[in-house]
Amino acid sequence: MSLQTYIYVLRLPERLYDPERWTEEEKNIVSRHFSYLKKNLDNGVVILAGRTEQTDETGFGVVIFLARSETEAERFMNHDPAVSSEIMTGELSRYRLALLNDKFSPIGV
Incomplete structure (x- = not known):
């Protein structure tokens, strides 16, 4: 089975928009x-990861990565500590790199 490209979009809950409200556990x-x-x-699984400045x-943040199937892609996203701990939501889609x-x-990473 060949590798497919996927993307998941990460979003914070409203209560975490203000960095001053983050607990040490969330950090x-x-x-x-x-x-x-x-x-x-x-x-070699993740191609790109980053976030906007807002x-x-x-x-939002994005992770573009490779997986063999949608099930494997969902598992990868759901094992992300931010998603599994529910401090971010993840929305998964197949992604076609053009x-x-x-x-x-x-620069500056």
């Missing part, structure tokens, strides 16, 4: 979320 969950994505980036209802700039290198 720890986001740290585990980052580690989960970084590990899977290093393993801290209101218009803000263009990729192989010369791009993120």
Whole structure:
């Protein structure tokens, strides 16, 4: 079975729009979320992950990744600590990559 590309969009609940309202546990969950994505980036599963700068209802994050099936993709998303701990919601879709700039290198990451 070949690998397919998927994307999930992450959104915060309204109570977490203000960074001052985050608990230490929620901050720890986001740290585990980052580690989960970084590990899977290093393993060749994650293609791209990032977020917008808005801290209101218009803000969101995205993870573009590879999976063999929708079931595997759902499992991957649901194992993301931010999703499994319910401090972010995840919405999964198949994703068709049309263009990729192989010369791009993120600055300040």
